[in-house]
Amino acid sequence: MSHAAVLVPEVDPHARIEQLRGRIQALQGGPTRLTVPTLAMFDGLVQLRTGGVYGVDSATLGMALAAGASQAGEWVGFAGWDDFGVEAAQQHGIALSRTVLVPSPGEHWLEVTAALVDVLKVVVLRPTGVVDAKSASILDARLRARSGVLVVQGDWPRCDARLSSEQTTWEGIGHGRGRLRERRVEIVARRGAGVIGRSAVVLA
Amino acid sequence: MRIMVVWCPDWSVTAGMLELADGSSPSVENVETTAPAVVLANNKVVVCNAAARAEGVRRGQRRRDAQARCPDVVLLAANPDRDARWFEPVLASVEEIRPGVAPIRPGLLAVPAPGRYFARSGVGGEQSAAALLAEHLVGVGVWDCRFGVADDLYTAERAARQATPQDCFVVAPGESAAFLRGQPVTVLADDGPEGAELADLLRRLGLVLLGDFAALAAGEISNRFGAYGVEVWRRVQGAETARLASRTPPPELRCEISFEPPLDSAEAAAFSVRTTAERFIAGLAGRQLVATGVRIEAEFEPVGSVGTAVSARTWLHPRCFTSRDLVDRVHWQLQAGMAGSGLRSRKSLGATISAPVTLLRFLPDVVEPAGDHADGLWGGGADDQVVRGVARVQAMVGYDAVRVPVLQGGRGAADRQAMVPWGERATGLRPVDRPWPGRIPGPAPTRVFADPLEAEVVDEAGAVVAVTSRGVVTGEPWQFRIGPSSGRRALQRMPVASWAGPWPVDESWWVGVGSGGRAARFQVVGVDGRAWLLKWSSGVGSGVWEVEAAYD
Structure with missing residues (x-):
């Protein structure tokens, strides 16, 4: 047997060093922004990082953002979703056995979300009331300490990125014929007022 | 060692009638336990009671023949589980008087004959022991019980079949062989189809009594009648020495704690029940068991003329209960009942109970071997951290506000899903893998x-x-x-x-x-x-x- 039989997988050394650096920083307790896996369709649009808050404008985008982490074996949670479509979540790739759902936290939504962020990797929140800057900063601090990701469907004072779907077209449906088959959407990612990414994707 | 056999004839019918009279069966009718009744399997009579036999119903008849002979006959489905379940109290009541009970099959049990301790002047010890047992069994509702005493098990069973109801037939020591030899070969039919076949063969060979069979030589028996024939031959010689496989009474696993003075808050009760919960889990763990379903019963102080109120609920766990889980369940169950105790009021599942708690009881409902639920070497099941974190959320907003989404079958979008409270097991879901014609195909609504x-x-x-x-x-x-x-x-x-x-x-x-x-x-x-x-x-x-x- 020659040495060529022992194949080392091709890894970009720089990426590997970055990853190791991040882990060392995490052990040292420093402020670190580890990446959280997302579905392939978000590549180039947005990269979830722990401690971040991301805004979405539809339930589908919220489920799709959480799906990557769920597929990677993390626990995800949905708070304030009293109309959670279980079958759609599964079709988007969320592992239902690692999903926690708080359909209507009511007035306790802030405490519930803070407690969920403690233990879950990605929490998708639909706030029931108006969010003030104070509540948002409490959650921000908790997120950074616990290395979770918060995805908010609705208004939020400061977001790392905000995803919105534009120019939605449905395929497969006519006038009394066919059925909804797939949705072509242009997803636009904004930070503040500036557009940071734009891509046309097919959502189920 | 002398052996006493207790035989309850037509036990399947008796058990079925007891269940009907108990009212736990869905078709509740007022039937006398002595009414003619048959147990049917595959539309054929398997067992019938004396009243049905008197009308001409026989074993092996078709259902319509049985109904033609006796139109008001009660039809019962064959259910071995029911027979065993209703025989359990009989075993327990015999055990109260004489330990070392060996159940043979539902309707038949054996005990070591309680010899001289029961002897009275003029009556043999075995006779009076049987009378005592008969009195005890009649007390628990079993009227037709017959007793047989002999040196070995088979002879004792045959003797019990000779006895009249609530009476004892004693075969004297050393007389087993003589007693059996006087029996006709047709009694072998009670052994099952093998015995019926042999009895038929012997009858056609002109051997009428078991004694005729016993007179044959051992070698000829094994040549002609096989292993079963040899076994019967040895029994008839009176040489059988079967040992009784006496059962160990089932262990008591339930735990309870009573409060004096009664506690009037769910927190106090949950705090006080902690050691009992630990004892309950330890009792199961000592037998390498874990509970996956536990029934929690709480008794409340009587208010006015209402009498003692009881709240009982069965809780299922997706994995297995720890003592901490049990304390949580007690808390939730009492919270549901104590609407007025300053706790967050939740919608109650039954009648609202707002009286102080006097007693709490844990009963294992479903237990499984602990090995099936052990953690893997590198952890397994739900992440401990997640479980603790979600328990905190449950403490904040109530236990059924945190849900686990699951899929189920159905046509409408809302029918196709279910939300199971965190920490409970999903039950009664419709199967997903059916076609469900009429449902909407394609991507599901979010x-x-x-x-x-x-x-x-x-x-x-x-x-x-x-x-x-x-x-x-x-x-x-x-x-x-x-x-x-x-x-x-x-x-x-x-x-x-x-x-x-x-x-x-x-x-x-x-x-x-x-x-x-x-x-x-x-x-x-x-x-x-x-x-x-x-x-x-x-x-x-x-x-x-x-x-x-x-x-x-």
């Missing part, structure tokens, strides 16, 4: 409304669209409105960009008036690009439209 929203769909002329009984749409959907048609939150009608359907269903009409009926589902896309799943259901006028789900 928002499924628990309470459907109001809606309206009109055609070009402004008339509400309906679906005929042939599944035809009365007009093409032209405009639709989501939400109430009037009031502050009313929205304008939106033009329909495209639509698909109808998917007609006609279900649940069998439930009763006002539920189910003819309905049809539509997928409608508005000009703003948002898609909805609308449902039209027949009703007054041109039907009712509602929004079941949204493809948001």
Whole structure:
């Protein structure tokens, strides 16, 4: 047997060093922004990082953002979703056995979300009331300490990125014929007022 | 060692009648336990009682023959579990008097004969022991019990079959062989089909009594009649020495704690029950068991003339209960009952109980071997951290506010899912892998409304669209409105960009008036690009439209 039989997988050394650096920083307790896996369709649009808050404008985008982490074996949670479509979540790739759902936290939504962020990797929140800057900063601090990701469907004072779907077209449906088959959407990612990414994707 | 056999004839019928009289069976009728009754399997009589036999019903008859002979015969389905279940109290009551009970089959048990301890002047010890047992069994409702005492098990069983109800037939020591030799060969039929076959063969060979069979030589028996023949031959010689496999009484696993003075808050009760919960779990763990279903019973102090109130509920766990889980369940169960104790009031599952707690009891409902639930070497099951974190959320908003989503079968979007409270096991779900004709294919809606929203769909002329009984749409959907048609939150009608359907269903009409009926589902896309799943259901006028789900 020659040495060529022992194949080392091709890894970009720089990426590997970055990853190791991040882990060392995490052990040292420093402020670190580890990446959280997302579905392939978000590549180039947005990269979830722990401690971040991301805004979405539809339930589908919220489920799709959480799906990557769920597929990677993390626990995800949905708070304030009293109309959670279980079958759609599964079709988007969320592992239902690692999903926690708080359909209507009511007035306790802030405490519930803070407690969920403690233990879950990605929490998708639909706030029931108006969010003030104070509540948002409490959650921000908790997120950074616990290395979770918060995805908010609705208004939020400061977001790392905000995803919105534009120019939605449905395929497969006519006038009394066919059925909804797939949705072509242009997803636009904004930070503040500036557009940071734009891509046309097919959502189920 | 002398052996006493207790035989309850036609036990299947007795057990079935006891269950009917107990009222736990769904078809509750007032039947006398002495009415003629038969147990049927494959439409043939397997067992019949004395009253039915008197009418001419026999074992092996077809059901219609049995009913022709005795029209008012009670028909019972064969159920070995029921027979065993109802025989358990009989075993327990015999055990109270004489330990070392060996159950042989439902309706038949053996005990070491309690010899000289029961002897009275003029009556043998075995006779009086049998009389005592008979009195005891009649006390628990078993009228027809017969006793037989002999040197070995088989002879004792045969002797019991000779006895009259509640009486004892004693075969004297050393007389077993003589007793058996006087029996006809047809008694072998009680051994089952093998015995019936041998009895038939012996009868055709001209051997009428077991004694004739015993007179043959051992070598000839093994040549001609095989292993079973040899076994019967050895029994008839009186040489059988079968040992009794006496059972160990089942262990007591339930734990209870009583409070004096009674506790009037759920927190105090949950705190005080901690050691009992630990003892309960340790008792199971000592037998390498874990509980996956536990029944928690709480007794409350009587208020006025109401008497002692009891709250009982069975809790299921997705994995297995720890003592901490049990304490949580006690807390939740008491919270549901104690509406007025300053705790967050939750909707109660039964009658509200607001009295102090006097007693708490844990009963294992489902236990499984601990090995099946052990953690893997590198952890397994739900993440400990997640479990603790979610328990904190449950403490904040109530245990059923945290849910685990699961899929189930169904046609409507809301029917196809279920939300199971965190920490409970999903039960009674419809299977997913059935075809479910009439369901909407394609991508599932992301928002499924628990309470459907109001809606309206009109055609070009402004008339509400309906679906005929042939599944035809009365007009093409032209405009639709989501939400109430009037009031502050009313929205304008939106033009329909495209639509698909109808998917007609006609279900649940069998439930009763006002539920189910003819309905049809539509997928409608508005000009703003948002898609909805609308449902039209027949009703007054041109039907009712509602929004079941949204493809948001």
